[in-house]
Amino acid sequence: MELFSYWRSSAAYRVRIGLNLKQLPYRITPVHLLRDGGQQHSEGYAALNPQELVPTLRHDGQVLHQSMAILDYLDEVFPLPALLPDDxxxxxxxxxxxxxxxxxxxxxxxxxxxxxxxxxxxxxxxxxxxxxxxxxxxxxxxxxxxxxxxxxxxxxxxxxxxxxxxxxxxxxxxxxxxxxxxxxxxxxxxxxxxxxxxxxxxxxxxxxxxxxxx
Amino acid sequence: MELFSYWRSSAAYRVRIGLNLKQLPYRITPVHLLRDGGQQHSEGYAALNPQELVPTLRHDGQVLHQSMAILDYLDEVFPLPALLPDDxxxxxxxxxxxxxxxxxxxxxxxxxxxxxxxxxxxxxxxxxxxxxxxxxxxxxxxxxxxxxxxxxxxxxxxxxxxxxxxxxxxxxxxxxxxxxxxxxxxxxxxxxxxxxxxxxxxxxxxxxxxxxxx
Missing domain, CATH: 1.20.1050.10 (Glutathione S-transferase Yfyf (Class Pi); Chain A, domain 2)
Structure with a gap:
């Protein structure tokens, strides 16, 4: 798994926690939100994430957007430990x-x-x-x-x-x-x-x- | 089911669509966001929804907040027709x-x-x-x-x-x-x-x- 992340982004931080709680191995590709006029606006990153926001998670051929959708995805694909209760x-x-x-x-x-x-x-x-x-x-x-x-x-x-x-x-x-x-x-x-x-x-x-x- | 709704609230509108797609019967209790200094700030409503925002859904003894959480709940409790794909x-x-x-x-x-x-x-x-x-x-x-x-x-x-x-x-x-x-x-x-x-x-x-x- 590859997480496009910025150290201070709250949304990326959420996903890092979720990945760590599930003990999933992942590689961080930094996207510097302030450098080069914002690396999230680069052509390469925008092709991956049209919203030009972090995070993006690449897993198993999928390109996933939106931190909350990513956390739900992780909880469905890697159920334990669960991020949501049973009921x-x-x-x-x-x-x-x-x-x-x-x-x-x-x-x-x-x-x-x-x-x-x-x-x-x-x-x-x-x-x-x-x-x-x-x-x-x-x-x-x-x-x-x-x-x-x-x-x-x-x-x-x-x-x-x-x-x-x-x-x-x-x-x-x-x-x-x-x-x-x-x-x-x-x-x-x-x-x-x-x-x-x-x-x-x-x-x-x-x-x-x-x-x-x- | 009882939906606390305001006609022009986008968040309440989302839940109304979800309830209708699933053909669930519900009663609307209007909360006028501009009248009386905002009825969502009344003591009675704030006790039900501490964020003082619409919508709130009452179902089966539960008081549910946040439109997206409510739609997920409806999709879990009343699975068909599904609001989310299978995969x-x-x-x-x-x-x-x-x-x-x-x-x-x-x-x-x-x-x-x-x-x-x-x-x-x-x-x-x-x-x-x-x-x-x-x-x-x-x-x-x-x-x-x-x-x-x-x-x-x-x-x-x-x-x-x-x-x-x-x-x-x-x-x-x-x-x-x-x-x-x-x-x-x-x-x-x-x-x-x-x-x-x-x-x-x-x-x-x-x-x-x-x-x-x-």
Whole structure:
């Protein structure tokens, strides 16, 4: 397997965690999102991924896009350890938590959005950072409440094994630290993040442990 | 089943299509996103959905959040007709197309983002509309290419039966029309949208056919 990845991309980070949890061997091909005007926009990469976003996973002749679709694919093709629970209600809960992060926070704070703000609207850095923190705080507040109110929350987002929601949470909390978001109001998120990062699968996926880390 | 819906919400529209395709009976409880300061922020609704977003689906004692998680749940609990193909590669393709729309276009153009721009940044309406069109055009361009380049594209996004990607495409093209996006460069998206809207399941889910339509 070949993962087209950028060390700081949250979406690539999610897939690295999933691959590591399943102990699947993979090779990283770095795509530098800031170098050469953005290597994701190169002709070669755009032919592989028309959205010109990371990650892309090559496996068994398939070219796979979108981190969440890739994680579902991995869970179907390599079922153990499972990233989703067995029951439909549990699966729906884990997916909703994951999508709160992957649909309602991350796309708003992505590099291309920041580039639009600076290049097209000339939004100053402090206001761009306020925007970034705002969507994290709105999302974290809801997620903290959803975790606290559910008996299904365990050592991890769902029970005592790491899964899909944890694959999304840890990269998002890495971003939260970069932007100095006060995690005080979200003790459950912080606790689960710490439990995840203590595991080798999560540790090896950290941005700073990537071959292309600055 | 009870669907908390708003007639113009893309995310609720996706779930209405999914429910209709599976011919599942459901009752709509309207949540007016603009009335009373946004009924999604009411205490009662926030208790049901801490993200204060639509849709929410109540089924069999479960309270389900996030449109994409709900569609996966429906496909697991009511397998026929299937919203996803049988093979892992096909499922990954359909999910990636769906997520291109549901993660990389829609969250950027959502009501709460527009409210942030107007209330916090005082961005004038024409620039907000440019932003909205920009992310649609970026996404549509990639999706058109992905559809044209794949032999799996049929009458619908994947083969000749409507599925998950079509559930996401039709609401997004409804938005494109509202914002006068020229669909000329995306003939495949327009063709599939038309094929979908000719089916009763999609027609009944249209915003203008909802009980809470203005």
């Amino acid at each position: 439909a209600a549990g699966r729906a809960r884990v997916r909703a938590l994951a999508q709160l992060l992957a649909c309602d926070i991350h796309p708003l704070n992505n590099l291309r959005v920041m580039q639009f703000f600076s290049d097209t609207w000339s939004v100053p850095q402090p206001e761009r950072d306020d925007w970034t923190r705002h969507w994290m705080q709105v999302g974290f507040e809801a997620m903290e409440r959803m975790l606290v109110e559910s008996v299904d929350t365990g050592r991890f987002c769902h029970g005592d094994s790491p899964g899909l929601a944890d694959c999304c949470l840890v990269p998002q909390l890495y971003n939260a630290r970069r932007f100095n978001v006060d995690m005080g109001p979200y003790p459950t998120l912080a606790r689960i993040d710490a439990a995840c990062l203590a595991l080798p699968a999560f540790d090896a996926a950290r941005p700073e442990h990537q071959p292309d880390a600055a | 892992a590669a096909g499922r990954a393709r359909v999910r990636a197309l769906a997520q291109l729309l549901a993660c990389d276009i829609h969250p950027l153009n959502n009501l709460r983002v527009m409210q942030f721009f107007s209330d916090t940044w005082s961005v004038p309406q024409p620039e907000r509309d440019d932003w909205t069109r920009h992310w649609m055009q970026v996404g549509f361009e990639a999706m058109e290419r992905m559809l044209v380049e794949s032999v799996d594209t049929g009458r619908f996004c994947h083969g000749d039966s409507p599925g998950l990607a079509d559930c996401c495409l039709v609401p997004q093209l409804y938005n494109a029309r509202r914002f006068n996006v020229d669909m000329g460069p995306y003939p495949t998206l327009a063709r599939i949208d038309a094929a979908c809207l000719a089916l009763p399941a999609f027609d009944a889910a249209r915003p203008e056919h909802q009980p809470d339509a203005a």
